[in-house]
Amino acid sequence: MPNTLADWLTYLESLHPKTIALGLERVAQVRQRLNLQPDFPVIMVGGTNGKGSVCAMLESILHAAGYKVGCYTSPHLLRYNERVRIAKQQASDAELCASFEAIERARDDISLTYFEFGTLASMQCFIEHEVDVAILEVGLGGRLDAVNVFDADCAVVTSIDIDHVDYLGDTREQIAFEKAGIFRKGHVAICADSDVPQAIRDHAHEIGAELWCIGGEFGFTPHQGQWDYRGKSAARSALPYPALRGAFQLHNASAVLAALDALKGRLPVSMEAVRRGLVEVQLAGRFQFVPGMPQLILDVAHNPHAARSLAQNLAALPPCPRTFAVFAMLRDKDMAGVVLALDPYIDTWLVAGIDAPRGATSDELAQVLRQCGVRGEVMTFADTAQALRHAYNAAGENDRIAAFGSFYTVAEAMHARELSVI
Structure with a gap:
């Protein structure tokens, strides 16, 4: 087997004939063999744009609240280790190599893509570290993306627009249906796109997910130098603007606070932690x-x-x-x-x-x-x-x-x- 992380990544790239091969059957089989059963809340984040910002803000606020947070995102910019973070620290080469080796032994003749390997490795790291919560960023779409092999306790869809048409379809409704695939029955599903596609509403209703939409169940009001959040059962006032720059960051931040509202029974978060997390959040390459x-x-x-x-x-x-x-x-x-x-x-x-x-x-x-x-x-x-x-x-x-x-x-x-x- 490969010895270094660089060798492992080269090996993983060669394993599957396709870079992208959507579908959950193969990755679900390997997950079962590894018995990857998280006993902590899972927040899943999909959408065309804004996923990285939502993950970063969730990670920053929950970390400020004292939780040990596992965060899995993609792609990386400089080092693969950026994809898997525990308590805001990148996973080490040794940890990733050990996880890859365990997956390689378990998969036998089941073919996995580079992304599928990475998704399983991230969850194995989170379980071993006994994190309090895991944040999983969808790689592509949602319904058939590898992260969707795990069940979301809260699912967030940030925005829906035309992208990856070869895999997801060429209309907003088709793409929205794929993204809504991360919703789960009996759990809150959040949509931060102010123009909610009917497919999002229909799928949530069909499976029995509780849909919260921006401008409806939650929203925000900007003021000079600060902003207010309004949720379904609570409000937070005089909040600092997120440290991430950009016109849509209040949409993203509102979705983050809605997700925290949905999970407040298991992950209570103070106003101080919200404020600190918003001020301290960092995300490379986004404005x-x-x-x-x-x-x-x-x-x-x-x-x-x-x-x-x-x-x-x-x-x-x-x-x-x-x-x-x-x-x-x-x-x-x-x-x-x-x-x-x-x-x-x-x-x-x-x-x-x-x-x-x-x-x-x-x-x-x-x-x-x-x-x-x-x-x-x-x-x-x-x-x-x-x-x-x-x-x-x-x-x-x-x-x-x-x-x-x-x-x-x-x-x-x-x-x-x-x-x-x-």
Whole structure:
């Protein structure tokens, strides 16, 4: 068997003929063989965008409340260990290798994908560490995603928009049905999308889940420098804004507080813990500002919905002379949709290729930009590091650089600037 984490990850990538193979039968069989039965509450978080922010805020608040929190997210930016956190600490190489070895012995001839292996490994780590609560981020969709092999005591769907059409469908209703698959009978299901698809309502009703929707059962009111939360049975006033930047973070924070309301019988949380958790939350690559001049903003926005959010956030910033985009995407994403959302806010496009099987080349991306008729200059580079170097050389200290389009783009930018994920 492999010895190091790097060797294990290379091995896992080679095991299954497909990177993505939706379905629960195989992973459920291995889970049963390993007897992975969590006796702690499980919060499951799905949605098109905002999943990472909701997971980070839940983790931060529950940690501030004194709970030992297990948090499983994906993808990672710099190190695989970022995906599995216990008490806000990344799992060690040794812990992950031990979990992978146990899964490898148990699976026998059952084929698992890289993500399925990681999902089972995370839960094994959480059970061994006897966490008080686990937060599981859905990888893709929900109904057939590997995390859904576990039952959610509370399920959150952050937003629903068009993405991953090859797997989830090409309408909001089709995608909503897949995301609603994480709901469970007799448990609270939360939807933070202000335009709730009928499929969400229908599925919750059909299986007997208790649906709480933003603007209905819960909501928020912003004030100058603070905000109020209104829940189904409680309210929290004069809350600090989350440390995460962005226009939609109050939607996300409201969903977090609704989830905590749903589980307050098992996981009571004080106002002090809520305030501390909101102020201390951190999440790399989500409208992240890097100190220095010119200003660098990192954002993993990789679909039109996220790009519109990034555009809204850029529009809310103080004006600057020029904004440079360091831009790279995967070719199976809606590249034109992202470009059109951000075109009004970009003066120069520095386009890079992504060295990955699904990565678009700089020439492919530049062609999309020209077909979209962008107003700014377009330049091509072999990779994100080269594009970012050019941006720093060309930009004045009052200009702005935004690196976005993919987790790969942000990861390469972080490598180039020698940044770390806390």
